[in-house]
Amino acid sequence: MxxxxxxxxxxxxxxxxxxxxxxxxxxxxxxxxxxxxxxxxxxxxxxxxxxxxxxxxxxxxxxxxxxxxxxxxxxxxxxxxxxxxxxxxxxxxxxxxxxxxxxxxxxxxxxxxxxxxxxxxxxxxxxxxxxxxxxxxxxxxxxxxxxxxxxxxxxxxxxxxxxxxxxxxxxxxxxxxxxxxxxxxxxxxxxxxxxxxxxxxxxxxxxxxxxxxxxxxxxxxxxxxxxxxxxxxxxxIGNRSLDKMESTKMLVRDVMDRNVNLINHPTLSTKHVINPNQSIEEAYQQLKEGSAPYLLVKENGDVVGTISYEDLARTWMKEREA
Ligand SMILES: Nc1ncnc2c1ncn2[C@@H]1O[C@H](COP(=O)(O)OP(=O)(O)O)[C@@H](O)[C@H]1O
Ligand SMILES: [Mg+2]
Incomplete structure (x- = not known):
């Protein structure tokens, strides 16, 4: 220490x-x-x-x-x-x-x-x-x-x-x-x-x-x-990240983590659910507003993944190096 x-x-x-x-x-x-x-x-x-x-x-x-x-x-x-x-x-x-x-x-x-x-x-x-x-x-x-x-x-x-x-x-x-x-x-x-x-x-x-x-x-x-x-x-941080994401035009589905078994997570409300076809910019805004560590990605009622700041950060890094 x-x-x-x-x-x-x-x-x-x-x-x-x-x-x-x-x-x-x-x-x-x-x-x-x-x-x-x-x-x-x-x-x-x-x-x-x-x-x-x-x-x-x-x-x-x-x-x-x-x-x-x-x-x-x-x-x-x-x-x-x-x-x-x-x-x-x-x-x-x-x-x-x-x-x-x-x-x-x-x-x-x-x-x-x-x-x-x-x-x-x-x-x-x-x-x-x-x-x-x-x-x-x-x-x-x-x-x-x-x-x-x-x-x-x-x-x-x-x-x-x-x-x-x-x-x-x-x-x-x-x-x-x-x-x-x-x-x-x-x-x-x-x-x-x-x-x-x-x-x-x-x-x-x-x-x-x-x-x-x-x-x-x-x-x-x-x-x-x-x-x-x-x-x-x-x-x-914020604006830089947003600027980067706006240029990526990527969807939640492109960056979400598919390894999930978090169905019916008790602390997550509708604020914490996103559709895979929404943009990662929307995911970023929703994460910020919902102050949650991650969002559940739901398609036709099924949980198909999660998305977190870490997933977004990884995407910006890849883009930066591309
Ligand atoms: N030995 C020194 N004598 C006078 N000023 C210094 C010395 N070392 C660094 N500075 C000044 O202190 C400030 C901070 O420097 P530094 O800690 O090296 O910054 P950073 O690593 O964030 O770039 C700067 O304005 C730099 O010019
Ligand atoms: Mg230095």
């Missing part, structure tokens, strides 16, 4: 990069920080591993102030993945991943086993990739090695600052899926910075939307869509 209490950062030149941040990141969640360029995302993230210290306020990890503990122990417990991963160019993949375990003086056998395990975890076959040099890898493969390196010493927290934004859409989508799967397996607390709303909707358990150094809203993707706290939230 990472808690920000009244955290502000003013740089020496007078730039107020972040202004009075207050939020808690829960253990095991993917917490996405999103907002326009320059809004303070990287500064927020770098304060967690003390690459930057706040000028006001405090940050606690598991109720301990990070300003008081040992900075090296803090950093060993936090993996860090950047957009430009900067693998050491004259070290093999295995050597790159081993850097922190070696600093921690793990045995050679333990390190070798860990390297192979991590390569498997990020989808690179160990015997093929272990001894390659960074220049023998694609951009996506280098990012995977970067993720493996960040996980090497088994940190509790993973910070990812726009880690996939330099990749082509296909590699990016694969890595997003890997992060989701990885999270299912390893249960780290992940703080993920992006300026891409599709990525945020896909990955975030909760999303923290920032603007000009301030937090505008923290909530689940559904909460940001259904109860935006500020017109900026709607502008950043």
């Amino acid at each position: 990472i808690t920000f209490n009244n955290v502000s950062k003013e740089f020496v030149d007078g730039t107020k990069a972040v202004d009075n941040l207050n939020f808690t990141i829960e253990k095991g969640e993917i917490f996405v920080v999103i907002g326009p360029s320059g809004c303070g995302k990287t500064t927020t993230m770098k304060m967690i591993n003390r690459l930057i210290d706040p000028s006001e306020g405090s940050i606690h990890i598991n109720n301990q102030s990070i300003a008081e503990g040992d900075i090296h122990k803090l950093r060993w417990n936090i993996g860090y993945v950047l957009q430009q991963i900067a693998l050491f160019p004259n070290m093999t993949v295995a050597e790159n991943i081993s850097v922190v375990p070696e600093m921690k003086k793990w045995s050679k056998d333990k390190i070798t086993a860990r390297v192979d395990e991590l390569l498997g975890l990020v989808g690179l076959e160990a015997h093929t990739y272990r001894d390659r040099m960074p220049h023998e890898l694609s951009g996506g493969q280098q990012q995977r090695v970067g993720v493996a390196r960040a996980l090497a010493a088994n940190p509790d927290i993973l910070l990812m600052d726009e880690p996939f934004s330099a990749l082509d859409p296909i590699s990016r989508e694969q890595l997003q899926e890997d992060v989701q799967n990885l999270q299912g397996t390893i249960q780290k607390t992940i703080v993920f910075v992006t300026h891409d709303m599709d990525e945020a909707l896909k990955l975030g358990d909760r999303i923290c939307l920032m603007k000009e150094g301030k937090v505008i809203q923290v909530g689940t993707p559904e909460e940001l869509m259904t109860t935006p706290s500020d017109p900026f939230v709607t502008q950043f």
Whole structure:
């Protein structure tokens, strides 16, 4: 659990990069920080591993102030993945991943086993990739090695600052899926910075939307869509999403989830029923108005599927990459 209490950062030149941040990141969640360029995302993230210290306020990890503990122990417990991963160019993949375990003086056998395990975890076959040099890898493969390196010493927290934004859409989508799967397996607390709303909707358990150094809203993707706290939230999510959907001209039937056995769900009223031939824009409006997590799709009295924000988000993402 990472808690920000009244955290502000003013740089020496007078730039107020972040202004009075207050939020808690829960253990095991993917917490996405999103907002326009320059809004303070990287500064927020770098304060967690003390690459930057706040000028006001405090940050606690598991109720301990990070300003008081040992900075090296803090950093060993936090993996860090950047957009430009900067693998050491004259070290093999295995050597790159081993850097922190070696600093921690793990045995050679333990390190070798860990390297192979991590390569498997990020989808690179160990015997093929272990001894390659960074220049023998694609951009996506280098990012995977970067993720493996960040996980090497088994940190509790993973910070990812726009880690996939330099990749082509296909590699990016694969890595997003890997992060989701990885999270299912390893249960780290992940703080993920992006300026891409599709990525945020896909990955975030909760999303923290920032603007000009301030937090505008923290909530689940559904909460940001259904109860935006500020017109900026709607502008950043709602309208964008709507614009996208209007251009798709897709029907509920095209995106609904057909794996259902939710017949006669007690909490759903007529507000929560839609016809498969209605547009996904209508589904979006109805979800918003009915404040339900999903709608039942009914045709001739039979339930034929459900449709949720997740189904819609997936559609916008596909369209974006098409
Ligand atoms: N070392 C620094 N000195 C002065 N200003 C900085 C420094 N680092 C970042 N800033 C400024 O702080 C603001 C937030 O930057 P940053 O956190 O990098 O934003 P983001 O990651 O959201 O693009 C920007 O106005 C940026 O120019
Ligand atoms: Mg940044």
